[in-house]
Amino acid sequence: MSGSLFALIGDPVEHSVSPQMFNEAFRHLGLHSHLYVGLRITPRELGQFAAAVRLLGIRGFNVTIPHKQRVMSHLDSLDRGASRVQAVNVVDNRRGKLKGFNTDVTAIMKLLKPHVHASDRAVVLGCGGAARAAAIALLELNCSEQAFVGRRLKTLKPMARFAKQRGIDASTLKFGSDELKRCISSADILVNATPVGMYPNINRTPIDREIIPKHAVVFDMVYNPAETRLLRNAKARGNRVVGGLDMLVTQAAEAFRIWFSENPPIEVMRRAARRSLEEFRG
Numbered sequence: 001m002s003g004s005l006f007a008l009i010g011d012p013v014e015h016s017v018s019p020q021m022f023n024e025a026f027r028h029l030g031l032h033s034h035l036y037v038g039l040r041i042t043p044r045e046l047g048q049f050a051a052a053v054r055l056l057g058i059r060g061f062n063v064t065i066p067h068k069q070r071v072m073s074h075l076d077s078l079d080r081g082a083s084r085v086q087a088v089n090v091v092d093n094r095r096g097k098l099k100g101f102n103t104d105v106t107a108i109m110k111l112l113k114p115h116v117h118a119s120d121r122a123v124v125l126g127c128g129g130a131a132r133a134a135a136i137a138l139l140e141l142n143c144s145e146q147a148f149v150g151r152r153l154k155t156l157k158p159m160a161r162f163a164k165q166r167g168i169d170a171s172t173l174k175f176g177s178d179e180l181k182r183c184i185s186s187a188d189i190l191v192n193a194t195p196v197g198m199y200p201n202i203n204r205t206p207i208d209r210e211i212i213p214k215h216a217v218v219f220d221m222v223y224n225p226a227e228t229r230l231l232r233n234a235k236a237r238g239n240r241v242v243g244g245l246d247m248l249v250t251q252a253a254e255a256f257r258i259w260f261s262e263n264p265p266i267e268v269m270r271r272a273a274r275r276s277l278e279e280f281r282g
């Protein structure tokens with residue numbers, strides 16, 4: 001197989017673990033002429049980058065903050081998940097035609113599928129891009145009753161609009177409200193889609209241990225550290241848990257499947273991700 005170039009674009013990209021995950025996978029499979037690079041691209045440079053992808057035949061790229069929405073105007077088509085969430089994190093280049101995917105959605109679906117039942121109630125902490133991906137993934141799993149928790153009406157209102165437009169039976173709540181405790185206590189699925197608990201603030205948790213619902217599955221999207229305080233608390237209370245590192249590796253593995261139409265060496269990618277997160281923490 002001839003060599004191919006892959007990239008992650010974003011701003012910043014310096015601390016991303018994607019280059020390590022993909023380059024380790026390439027090495028493991030003997031694909032020595034494939035290379036994955038992180039590229040800092042500003043919003044103004046996005047159009048030029050898309051032109052360069054077509055011109056140079058860059059085989060595929062991942063997209064991170066702040067380009068997940070903006071990149072869509074430079075693509076030829078979108079898959080169902082990307083179209084529903086209106087955000088793209090993977091682009092596949094087939095002979096100059098660029099197609100956008102959202103493997104955050106597919107990763108969340110894969111990880112939550114064993115735990116979710118059709119009439120479950122979900123509480124999603126956060127109103128950003130990750131919360132939107134969770135909302136669509138849960139909807140695809142037929143979990144349509146969802147509550148979103150935020151700090152400000154400015155972000156809660158658009159989140160509610162986004163969800164309702166897609167047929168989600170959505171409600172919104174503010175962090176710290178009494179209503180929140182009540183709502184969380186009856187949740188079947190609790191998703192943290194905020195950065196609370198992320199390195200270096202590893203002792204923080206988005207909700208207190210006492211209000212973690214008894215029978216819920218608790219999914220924390222934070223991947224650094226792999227076991228957050230929220231997950232530790234939930235495990236100690238006997239809850240089932242899903243971690244952000246699994247999501248990080250699964251979304252990358254789904255990108256690999258899109259580009260290569262074959263299964264990736266997931267454990268190699270997981271080890272590479274863990275190692276580079278440890279190096280980052282020093």
Ligand SMILES: NC(=O)c1ccc[n+]([C@@H]2O[C@H](COP(=O)([O-])OP(=O)(O)OC[C@H]3O[C@@H](n4cnc5c(N)ncnc54)[C@H](OP(=O)(O)O)[C@@H]3O)[C@@H](O)[C@H]2O)c1
Pocket residue numbers: 104126127128129130131150151152155175192193194195196198221222223244245247248249251
């Ligand atoms: N594991 C994975 O593969 C994966 C994939 C995607 C994202 N993530 C993680 O998910 C988290 C969210 O990412 P995102 O892309 O959705 O970011 P985002 O678009 O910036 O949204 C972040 C959300 O968290 C809220 N928030 C931030 N700080 C908070 C605090 N101290 N207390 C309460 N709420 C707070 C924000 O509230 P405001 O609206 O009030 O600012 C916003 O609603 C990040 O930690 C990211 O690393 C993980």
